[in-house]
Amino acid sequence: MSGNILRGAAPHTGSTAFINARIVDPTADAEYTGAILISDGKIADFGPNLFASGAPYGIESIDCRGLYLAPGIVDARVHTGEPGEEHKETLESAGIAAAVGGITSLVLLPDNEPPFDDASLIEFVARRARQVKLANMYAYGALTAGLEGKELAEIGLLAEAGAVAFTDADHAIGNAQVLRRALYYAKAFDALIVHLPQEPTLSGGSMTSGVMATRLGLSGVPPLAEVMMVERDIRLVEMTGGRLHLSKISTAESVRVIAAAKARGLKLTCDTAPPYFALNDLAVGDYRTFGKLMPPLRAEADRAAVVDGLRSGVIDAIVSDHRPQDQDSKRVPFAQAEPGGIGLETLLPVSLELVHNRQLSLPQLFQRLSSAPARLFNLPGGKLAKGAPADLVLFDSDYAWQIDRVDFWSKTKNSPFDERPVQGQVMATIVGGRTIYRHDNFTPTAAAA
Amino acid sequence: MPATVRMNTPRRPSSIFTRSANLQGLLVAICGDIMHSRVARSNIHLLQIMGARVRVVGPPTLMPTDIDKMGVEVHYGMRSGLKDVDIVMMLRLQTERMQGSFVPSISEYFRFFGLDHEKLKFAKPDALIMHPGPMNRGVEIDSEVADDLDRSVIHEQVEMGVAVRMACLEALIGGRRNSLGAVA
Numbered sequence: 001m002s003g004n005i006l007r008g009a010a011p012h013t014g015s016t017a018f019i020n021a022r023i024v025d026p027t028a029d030a031e032y033t034g035a036i037l038i039s040d041g042k043i044a045d046f047g048p049n050l051f052a053s054g055a056p057y058g059i060e061s062i063d064c065r066g067l068y069l070a071p072g073i074v075d076a077r078v079h080t081g082e083p084g085e086e087h088k089e090t091l092e093s094a095g096i097a098a099a100v101g102g103i104t105s106l107v108l109l110p111d112n113e114p115p116f117d118d119a120s121l122i123e124f125v126a127r128r129a130r131q132v133k134l135a136n137m138y139a140y141g142a143l144t145a146g147l148e149g150k151e152l153a154e155i156g157l158l159a160e161a162g163a164v165a166f167t168d169a170d171h172a173i174g175n176a177q178v179l180r181r182a183l184y185y186a187k188a189f190d191a192l193i194v195h196l197p198q199e200p201t202l203s204g205g206s207m208t209s210g211v212m213a214t215r216l217g218l219s220g221v222p223p224l225a226e227v228m229m230v231e232r233d234i235r236l237v238e239m240t241g242g243r244l245h246l247s248k249i250s251t252a253e254s255v256r257v258i259a260a261a262k263a264r265g266l267k268l269t270c271d272t273a274p275p276y277f278a279l280n281d282l283a284v285g286d287y288r289t290f291g292k293l294m295p296p297l298r299a300e301a302d303r304a305a306v307v308d309g310l311r312s313g314v315i316d317a318i319v320s321d322h323r324p325q326d327q328d329s330k331r332v333p334f335a336q337a338e339p340g341g342i343g344l345e346t347l348l349p350v351s352l353e354l355v356h357n358r359q360l361s362l363p364q365l366f367q368r369l370s371s372a373p374a375r376l377f378n379l380p381g382g383k384l385a386k387g388a389p390a391d392l393v394l395f396d397s398d399y400a401w402q403i404d405r406v407d408f409w410s411k412t413k414n415s416p417f418d419e420r421p422v423q424g425q426v427m428a429t430i431v432g433g434r435t436i437y438r439h440d441n442f443t444p445t446a447a448a449a
Numbered sequence: 450m451p452a453t454v455r456m457n458t459p460r461r462p463s464s465i466f467t468r469s470a471n472l473q474g475l476l477v478a479i480c481g482d483i484m485h486s487r488v489a490r491s492n493i494h495l496l497q498i499m500g501a502r503v504r505v506v507g508p509p510t511l512m513p514t515d516i517d518k519m520g521v522e523v524h525y526g527m528r529s530g531l532k533d534v535d536i537v538m539m540l541r542l543q544t545e546r547m548q549g550s551f552v553p554s555i556s557e558y559f560r561f562f563g564l565d566h567e568k569l570k571f572a573k574p575d576a577l578i579m580h581p582g583p584m585n586r587g588v589e590i591d592s593e594v595a596d597d598l599d600r601s602v603i604h605e606q607v608e609m610g611v612a613v614r615m616a617c618l619e620a621l622i623g624g625r626r627n628s629l630g631a632v633a
Contacts, residue, residue, distance in 0.1 A: 145553070152510075152553040156561045181550060182510040187559070188525040240509075 002440040005096050007133070010365045012041040012390065012433025019051050021064035022392070025384045026071065026366035036069060038390035041433035046384050062444040064394060067427055070366045072104025072135075072391035073347060074382040076194075076196070076271065077247060077319035079169070079340075081411075082128065083121075084113025089324035089411045091125070095134030097344040097410040099437035102393035103320070105136040105374070105381050106344075110147070111169035115356040117142035117153040117162035126162055134436050136391070138164045138379065143182055143193060149173045152185055154376075164377050165245070167194035170294050170339075174200040176232060183242030190307035192377065194245045197254070198295055199228035206335045208296040212281045218334060219294050227253035234261045237268055245376060246270040249315055250295045252305030259314045269376055270314075273321035274343060274350040275416050277306045283416060289330045289337035290416050292323075296339075297416075310368060311359050317376065318368045321345040324412035341416040345408060350417055352397055352424035390433040394442070399425040476531055478572070480506040480562065481540030481589050482551075484513045489540060493519055495552035505531030507562060510551040527562060531571040536578045539564050539590050548617045555588055565591035569600070577602050581610070 014420065019035040023046065037059075055061040075098065079087035089097075091108075098106055101236075108125055110116030116125070122139050129137035141163030142153040155166055166186065173179045173195065186193055202225035207213050209220030230246060237244050249255060249272045261268050275283075275293055281298045284291040286374040291297060309315040323340030330337050351369060354360040374382025381391040403420045405413035427442035428435055438444075479494055483489045483505045496503050497520055504522040505512065517523050523529030531537060542558060552558045559565075564578065578594060578601040586592045595601055 001552060154553040154557040156553075156557050160560075181510050185552075189508045 002131065003100060003437060004440070005099055005134070005437050009434045009436070012038070012184070015039045015044065016433065017051055017056050017059050017061045018064055018069055018392070018394075019055055019061055020066060020339045021069035021385070024068055024070035024366050026363050026371040027383045027385070028337055029361075029363045029367075031362050033066075036390075036392070038382070038433045040391055043211045043384060043386060043388045043390050047437075058066055065385070066250055067442070068362065068395050068397055070362070070393055070395070071370040071374075071382050071388075072393045072429065072431065073102050073369045074105040074107075074379060075103045075320045075344070075347065075378070076317060076373045076377055077109060077273070078106045078322045078344065079109045079111065079324070080322075081324060082112070083124070087411070088326050091128045091137065092132045092134075093409070093411045094322070094324075095132045095137070095294055097322075097342070097408070098135045099429045099431075100409050100426060101320075101344040101346070102348045102395060102429050103135055103344060104391035104393065104429060104431045105138065105166060105379055107140060107377060107379075109169040110140045110142045110167065111171070115142050116140065116158070116163070117145050117146050117147070119154070119157050122158055122161040122163050124372060125337060136379075136381065136389075138162070140164065140169075140194065142167045143168045143195075144178065147171050147416045150179055151180075152182055155182075156189050159191055162185065164379065165192040165194050167247075168196075170196055172196050172198045172200045172203070172229060176236065179233070180236050180240060183236055183240040183244065187242055189198075190238070192243045192245055194247055194441070195233060196247050196295075197226055197233050197249075199225040199229050202228075206292065206296070206299050207279050207284055210281060210299055212284060216284065216287065216334075217286075218284075223251045223298060223302065224253065226251050226295060227257055230254045230257050232364075234258075234266065234268060236265055237261075243292055244268055247319070248273055248276065248295055248321060249309065250276040250298050250306060251302045255305050255309035255314055257311075259312070262428055263316065268314045271317040271373075272306050272310065272315050273319050273320045274347060275321075275341060277303060277310060278350050278353060279303070279416060284334075285319070287334040288331070288416075289334055290341060290414050290418055292330075292334060292337045292339045293341055293416065294339040307354065307359055310354065311364075313367075316368070317373045318347070318351055319373070320344050322410075324410060325414045326412050330414050341414055342408065342410045342412060344410065345376070346403055346415060346417045346422075348393070348395065348426060349422040349424045350399075350420070353422070355397070380396070390430060392430040393426055394428040394430070395424060395426050396441070397424045399423065399427075399441070401425060471500065472496060474506065475535045476533060477501050477502045477536040478504040478506050478524075478534040479538045479540065480530065480564065482511045482542050483507050483540070484511045485543065486540050492538065493521055497521075498579055504530055504534065508552055508558075527564075527568045531568060531576075534572040534576055536577050536579060537564060537569070537572055538581075539584075540581070542589050543585060543599060549606065557571070559588055559591075563587070563589055563591060564594050566594060569594060571584055576600065579603060579606050582607050 141158030205221035319345030
């Protein structure tokens, strides 16, 4: 991968203008040629008429040369190996991969060793994020103690320490009473609970049930195991009035049921990840363990329904679900392989396919990638607004390249998108006004005053 | 005389009477494990009959469904729950409830729902503190607050509780008295 991570830059002070940019404004649902002015790390002004007559005099200007400039991606589902499995990924290596991927804020899952069920772990993440000084990093708190799905974690204390939401990561909570109590209890702190809706007793298989699984001789996971849990969780929300966000929706039935629940006025939200709108179970191919994911890749009809759910807005957000796995975890028989794929560097390029295929507009895509996640998790950034942090991504939507695992900046290379040709690449990533990553193909020249 | 008096721990807030001649318009906050408390229910009934306004304060997992239909204000936080309150009644949290199913831990409960001087500041400056006992110090109430003689009427309350139980038993047994009140 040809680019540079820019470390050690001092916090942004003074003013910088990004001119000749194709601006993507998700909250205004608009796209136009214009400029953004940032000041002391924050967005000061933006619009189609800003600096329309030329570069401002006396301010540092960056000529974006018609490239797209959007609010940086807010990735609400990232797993690293720190603490516990640092050989797979550290907060530093994840920060680097995120910068390359145009991600300016990320929320870290709590399923580490030890899990984030104590306030000290939340503080650890915050301290490490300050040291790494790349993307803004936030942490989930565990929903149950030890992520065992039995007793409530100290949600209040974790929230006080800075946890932005609560989840048991990829452990679905099979006990309805536990999730019900968690939804009730979390109301005292107005806390958001994020749940993976997969019936645990039916999810032991290696891939989705179907022709492909049968042909390969692999144990199958019935797709209905997802909507069963989605329906149960919807009733729990009705019962408790709690705040729930369902993660990694991958089937047509789930999209249908969630749409109906939203139409009834229920405050439920959900997300999906690129494998579920860009791949189907054929990607497992010849037992490619990079294609082993949780939930598993689904049949083509489900993939199409997920795309439709993103288009209509039933699915509110896109997450990377970055989960690094090393050789020991993946170079084993398919049934024994750990599920998971990295996703920080491929999130934007693969998501841009939705725009190239005319399924979503660019502003709509950035609603799913930036503004909605920021709003749902109550995070600064993710939008263009005066006073908002200057977290931006500059990208070339036509840049054609092929995803190749040798080029990954992540410590591990387990991507289900390996060898996929894509169109779209990050040219620069700006966090708090500081450029933290620049692609070799983009060298900002100071525009003529 | 029909025995209409409930024998189950009638917590007549007699101590409140020493402060204010009647309960009319007083704001009382009952805090803690409302769901499993007989005291809370008796008090809600009686205090409302006597004209007081009642709030229930506690974590949502310890709040009975539809408690608001009993005419009380429901609060999930002590800051809003104790605001401008005249009387703070703390309920005991039983150990079984603490083990992570209703409430994650003692430290979390004490931090957000336990009565300490910080939270007491949300109530009126001369608010009284009551507790039907026995107290779990460091769980629902800070020792310092429980023993604060200017604010806490807990000892008086326990004493009055004994007297009221005696009176109830007398009434139920149907003891006869002469005009001077002596047993006939």
